[in-house]
Amino acid sequence: MDDSILNLLNPQQRVVVTEGDGACLVLAGAGSGKTKTIVHRVSYLLSQGVEPGDILLLTFTNKAAREMMERCTALLGHASQGIWGGTFHHIANRILRQEAGRVGFTPRFTIMDEDDKKKLLKKSIKSFGEPPERAMKPEVIGSLLSYAANTLTPIEEVVHMRFSRVDQLPQWFRDFDTFFRARKKELNAMDFDDLLVYWLELVSGESERARAWRERFRYVLVDEYQDINRLQDAIVERLASHHKNLLVVGDDAQSIYGFRGADVDHIRSFPKRFPTARMFPLTINYRSTPEILGVANAALKEHQQAFQKELRAERPHGVRARLLEPLTLEEEAQAVIDEVRRNQRNGISLNDQAVLFRASASSVTMELELQREGIPYILRGGMRFFQQAHIKDMVAAAKVMRYWHDELAWGRLTELLKGVGPAAATRIWMVMKEVSPDDLEEALAHNPGVATLLKPILRHLKDNGTDLATRLNEWLNGWYRTYLEENYDDAQERTDDCIAFCSFVSKYTDTEQLFADIALSERFEKDATEGNDTPRLVCSTIHQAKGLEWSSVILIGLVDGALPHYRSLNSLLELEEERRLLYVAVTRAKDQLILSSAREGIGGQYALPSRFIEDIKHVIDRPQGVDDDGLPVIDIGGKPLGILDKVMLLRKIKH
DNA sequence: GTTTCGGTTCTTTTT
DNA sequence: GAACCGAAAC
Numbered sequence: 047m048d049d050s051i052l053n054l055l056n057p058q059q060r061v062v063v064t065e066g067d068g069a070c071l072v073l074a075g076a077g078s079g080k081t082k083t084i085v086h087r088v089s090y091l092l093s094q095g096v097e098p099g100d101i102l103l104l105t106f107t108n109k110a111a112r113e114m115m116e117r118c119t120a121l122l123g124h125a126s127q128g129i130w131g132g133t134f135h136h137i138a139n140r141i142l143r144q145e146a147g148r149v150g151f152t153p154r155f156t157i158m159d160e161d162d163k164k165k166l167l168k169k170s171i172k173s174f175g176e177p178p179e180r181a182m183k184p185e186v187i188g189s190l191l192s193y194a195a196n197t198l199t200p201i202e203e204v205v206h207m208r209f210s211r212v213d214q215l216p217q218w219f220r221d222f223d224t225f226f227r228a229r230k231k232e233l234n235a236m237d238f239d240d241l242l243v244y245w246l247e248l249v250s251g252e253s254e255r256a257r258a259w260r261e262r263f264r265y266v267l268v269d270e271y272q273d274i275n276r277l278q279d280a281i282v283e284r285l286a287s288h289h290k291n292l293l294v295v296g297d298d299a300q301s302i303y304g305f306r307g308a309d310v311d312h313i314r315s316f317p318k319r320f321p322t323a324r325m326f327p328l329t330i331n332y333r334s335t336p337e338i339l340g341v342a343n344a345a346l347k348e349h350q351q352a353f354q355k356e357l358r359a360e361r362p363h364g365v366r367a368r369l370l371e372p373l374t375l376e377e378e379a380q381a382v383i384d385e386v387r388r389n390q391r392n393g394i395s396l397n398d399q400a401v402l403f404r405a406s407a408s409s410v411t412m413e414l415e416l417q418r419e420g421i422p423y424i425l426r427g428g429m430r431f432f433q434q435a436h437i438k439d440m441v442a443a444a445k446v447m448r449y450w451h452d453e454l455a456w457g458r459l460t461e462l463l464k465g466v467g468p469a470a471a472t473r474i475w476m477v478m479k480e481v482s483p484d485d486l487e488e489a490l491a492h493n494p495g496v497a498t499l500l501k502p503i504l505r506h507l508k509d510n511g512t513d514l515a516t517r518l519n520e521w522l523n524g525w526y527r528t529y530l531e532e533n534y535d536d537a538q539e540r541t542d543d544c545i546a547f548c549s550f551v552s553k554y555t556d557t558e559q560l561f562a563d564i565a566l567s568e569r570f571e572k573d574a575t576e577g578n579d580t581p582r583l584v585c586s587t588i589h590q591a592k593g594l595e596w597s598s599v600i601l602i603g604l605v606d607g608a609l610p611h612y613r614s615l616n617s618l619l620e621l622e623e624e625r626r627l628l629y630v631a632v633t634r635a636k637d638q639l640i641l642s643s644a645r646e647g648i649g650g651q652y653a654l655p656s657r658f659i660e661d662i663k664h665v666i667d668r669p670q671g672v673d674d675d676g677l678p679v680i681d682i683g684g685k686p687l688g689i690l691d692k693v694m695l696l697r698k699i700k701h
Numbered sequence: 702g703t704t705t706c707g708g709t710t711c712t713t714t715t716t
Numbered sequence: 717g718a719a720c721c722g723a724a725a726c
Binding site for chain 1: 702703704705712713714715716
């Protein structure tokens, strides 16, 4: 390897790059050049003669995966081709497409998103029988099953811990789990958890293939390791069990995926589980000003950390972080826009600014105001393109056109028809599943009822020799557009989305890849942002912002109920995770950090300033003229006012 | 037995 | 908005 490249690294980073063999735990604080170090490690391995195909890079979110692979390409050019890199789910999909037969699926298995899974769960519960002794929503049942899968805990145990007094429930869950698994195999459909569950199955045991996969990757590197759950950890451990080169990088202060089974304990216990493991701290922060780091450190002051690491600021001093305390959400949006505009005047491009929030709902008002003011933005998080009902209808049509025998897709499509509900949809599927497109005529002749119902859409679904995108277009113009017009008042926008979807489809020659990319939301966002170089303000959830950085970061919705989220308030563990979310948000900022805490919460409720403000108030500037409740100072003489009095008074003043 | 319609309630975070 | 529930309509 060229020494000049090594010289771009600090001594802490360099030692990871050149001595990262065996089991290694890199404790990388926010902004300490974590991704840079991984990418250079890869570069170093290649320079030592390691084949690209022998390296596996794993992360958790699409964004982080894309960032990592892009930086590999930037540093290594075409030499990076052949490296296995992506999210756990992405790599699982890639491997399972080759090996599906070994775990009871065919290579064309479909991937269900949360909605599909919920629907199937509901239907399965109906046919299997409700849980005894207690009514339970399908979501709850689903999340218990998912938790069990992701933590490698027997479902009975999970249920027993959660509902200790009900003694038939664990048994019911065990049987239902078996039933549901079988049902998914019957449908040839996997949910997100299954991708990991079957990947683990594939690499476990003593079969020839399992052993081959365990020997497949000489070097396994995992980024954001603090977000790993037990299932993923088991996969990683197996994959590295032969060559034993496992390098994990993470920061226990940034663990924010507890809700999907992630447990900081994995990173904290890494040295115990791999006794030969070496630890490498990366403690120099290159990203943020000392002022911003000060806020980050203050936010974590009360937080229990296993690995104490004093993050050192490398950059010179900048401006102090500021807190805005507007009354309403409109005022908050307006204040944010003022800041954004001021930054633009000071030469900070929209590209280098971000508005972050805890929950997508917090962004609604923000979005409206941005639109009104004509500020270009991209929204990350919340309802994604492929999750919208009309796009899912298009996908279902595509699946029927392509695969024909797809029960879920048929169900979705037929229920769009007038006079078809769940019952008729099942009847139609019973006919279609026995029939191939060729002998369709005959089957329909035997089932005139079904034939009548299907008449409006059938001719669009039959193969006519043209490519998928063209056929989707015909289906859209021939029938679906009319359906949208009859059912939605925003039919035009939805139609436009469908047209965009058709052009997306036309870029693929490999349909399986197309459907996988849709299910894993891989390519679309990249696609949507390509070829459009207008600078845009990023509006993102904190989760989606992880690993990214901007010159200016504005965190909105810093109120109790949003951050920390009200559903986390009664669990100490979850509250800690909320605190880490604040830490992640703060450490995204390079030069300027603005926090905003409006008195109006989601749904017009009165909102208190976030309890976390208490911990950071000495390192931020609070606005003048605001009292401890975050409200404008009101003095009407006489005795001090309580919060409620003040709110009532302010309402009056406002109107 | 089914579908449709109208009113009600809620809306964390990601793969 | 959109998912859900109960009641009316087919």
